[in-house]
Amino acid sequence: MTQAWQFDVPTTGTKLLPPDARYMEALSSQGYGFEVAIADLVDNSIDAGAKDVVIHFLRDGDQLVSLLVVDDGHGMDDATLDVAMTVGGRRDYAPDSLGMFGTGLKSASLSHASAVTVVSTTKRTRTVGRRWLMERAVSGFQCDIVDPDYAQTLIDRYADRPIVWQGTVVRWDGVKDFPKHGGGGQTDRYLQRTLSKLGLHLGLHLHRFLAREDFNITIAVEDVRTGTIFLDFGVDPLDPFDYPVSGSPSYPRRFIARVDGVGDVALDAHIWTPKSNRDEYKALGSVIDRQGFYFYRHDRLVQAGGWNNFRQPEQHLSLARVAVDLPNDSGDAFRLTVKKSGVEASPDYTSALEAATAEDGHTFLTYLADADSVYREARKRSGTTRKPVIPPGKGIAPSVREVIEEELPLIPFENPISVRWQLLDNEIFFEIDRENRTIAMNQRYRSAILGGRSGGLNDAPMLKALLYLLLHKVFESEYAGPREKDNLQLWQSILVAAARSESGRVSDDEQ
Template sequence: MLEALSVVDHMRLPPEGAGTVRAFSRIGYDLPAALADLIDNSIDAGASRVEITFFRDDHDINAVTIADDGRGMDADELRVGMQFAGKTTHRQSDLGTYGMGLKSASFSQCSTLTVVSRRNQSTIASRWSAEEIDVDWRCAVLDPTGAKAVFDDLCMKGHQPACGTLVIWERLDRLGVSADPDALNEFLSTALPRLNAHLGLVFHRYLQQGALAISVAVRHSQRSLALPRNVRPINPFGYQTSGAADYPKTLVCALPNVGTIELQAHIWPENVLTESFNLGGKRGAECQGFYFYRNNRLIQAGGWNGVFKNEHDAELCLARIAVDLPPGGIDVNVQKSALQVTAAQAQAFIRASDGGMDLPRYAEQAKEVYRAARRRVSDAADPVLVPSLGLPYGVRNAAERRLSKGGPTEKITFVWEPLEEGKVFELDPIEARIMLNREYRRAILGDAPASAADAPLFKMLLFLVVRNEFGRSRSSKKQQERLQLINELLMDVVKSR
């Protein structure tokens, strides 16, 4: 029947430029994943150092640069490198595959992408802008003299490499916040720790081996350069003592389309509150599952890829499995943040075994370690209240250590919310929160910038004053009066500012 469909003509249908760029901005990259994709390119270019700089004024982030000391590009390489899905040749040990990362990651965050590259004392530059892509995919070739000046100015000033590449993102629509200067400070105060944690995790093997150093800096147009912060490695298997004897165990698995691979099955010890366990602020239960590496770069951090039904089973929170993938065979999504495992491959994972023990049995052992620890804890005592989100990470951890002494805890968080006029704070025992009146935030902060962990002294003292009120099951008249009095005393201070 289909023979009736004969060709009568052809029409040329290149992709529509603006639509393509719009699609990239929705592809699902967040800022840390997009920057990680550019660092992949730097690693493939043999870089030992990557510097990320956010250029800001009081209201906006105006540019982000990613500078590396890799081998740089000549004119031909830059041309192919700028091309969407350009045909680049890769070694098996490279992190790049599709010829897309530079463009897709960049246009997920910005509308103008400039690449300046230096090799053999020659500096060249090219630029894509969303509008020029729309005008027949026109990529600008930039003046080499200007390219040299920009490279000299922005690529690792002070310890400039002989060759390297500088990627510049401008018109960062996705990073736009409201004109309120506090909003930008608040955004940066949460975005930068998230970025550091993500890069520290994804590249932890490179950072630990000293093969790569990554730094992040924020440069304010009217102030002196803030010191770059080095990204610290976060090893998701970085515990001191295993949670169970004889672990980690190696399970072997025959994976369809891939071949034989090894799974390193670990059981974390209970009650460890390090960055390695919560991966920079997540709940432990969210971090269970597979950690897939390709060429030492972490592709996927946790998740069971359909092998177990419940992705966040609280009882499996100590179970993590490291897998080093051979090249090819399993598809990685474009953002390089997850593996696309087929149903047959998921089945094969379940059958992975060390000869005596298979994956479900391993999961059962990990659960048993967790349950035994819970039993020990619940025999011991009622939970101790500890101050939590809303305070700086280190302060939270120290407070938990000091107050809980390893026992069970209930975490009290701080949030700025609109509250009734005249109330500085309110307790929310159901959600275990101390709500602070957003209206008085400026008065409480004084000149300090607003951030997710602002006013730590005020929050800590308030926690100490009111923590006993959380424990009471029903609010008594006496308790109401006490909280009212504290509110009034604080309100006097707020009004006097």
């Protein structure tokens, strides 16, 4: 006989079960990207009322040694700093605060550094400091008290800018992302790549703050031994809705979605200018990544694109972007990830989208059709007919594949062309395998082409894209004629010479 189901679980009491110290390891293993982690620290600066934030990379010759985030916010006294350094520390968040869970500073920092030091001063209290050392944190939540004299020295280092009367310094040491060996130009290449990505990420996710006259973020690189400033530049706002002319005169248009448990949610729907080359459109990822919802929480962008299970992304909706300011009380309809890098929307929200309307009766579903139509009409008006091609495959970076598929019609039902590395004779740069639809690049030249960087499946994206554009037609014919064979030999010779020249340059740099 089936027992009656009990809807409430009976209990007999409670028992205190504090977290094991290893919880710190779990806290630091949440998959924070480098740019996402830095943005989380800048959020704290904004909550502290900062007007000027400096992200400072410190190097000693070729070796990167520390990273600091410095602000001129209202600072912290001894007790407040203890709360800030406590995992899940309780504090009263302002209604418009960017912080939420009390874990961002610790989890973001210890995801990327073996030690995080926080030093802070206010107009009325002495300078104080705390340090989480990962190896000590996991053995018992032991947080170090920073020597007051050193704490003051670190504050004084930034006395001219940005800290005048008050402020905070967050210092990372043992940064996992830094090159282990900075020689051979590795540090310079790392900084060039990382600073560009960091500037774009901060410019995008904090663009509403950066557009204000009284808020600035600066990224700088300094040599601690010589005091030389290598780089010092301000982060520009990157507004994903900053187009010169709308793709349709009927947009932007506001739709209202009535979400159960939340109420009215405004959807500001935009259609971008077709074939735009502006950074605000092109620098945000692939065509799949760019379209969809841009969720904001207290003016901070927390999700840049995606349809949140409402529909699948597709090429013809690449001009569609929708700005959504999350309500203060989102209930279960919108759940922000701890990293503030995405929003989980409930089925109630996706259902409400189907019934969302504008004041004039226009529906949200009609907006999607309009965005699709603008994209298709722009392609027709271009006046050019491009021949279909065999699609690109493995080895070509996803963002490159997306653009190729956006710009060129694809031959249906064809296996894609892959690009991979393979050990070949010295006199050969590439080899074509028609049967398996593969372009093999000579492994002997890989290190030179990558400039000493570690490789991966989708490395050397520019060279692979150029090879695809040169060679895709070869796979579309069953055999190579005399002219095609001559072209292949020509390209082979030139590329081998270029690769050998690159190898020699890299060897010179390493000496």
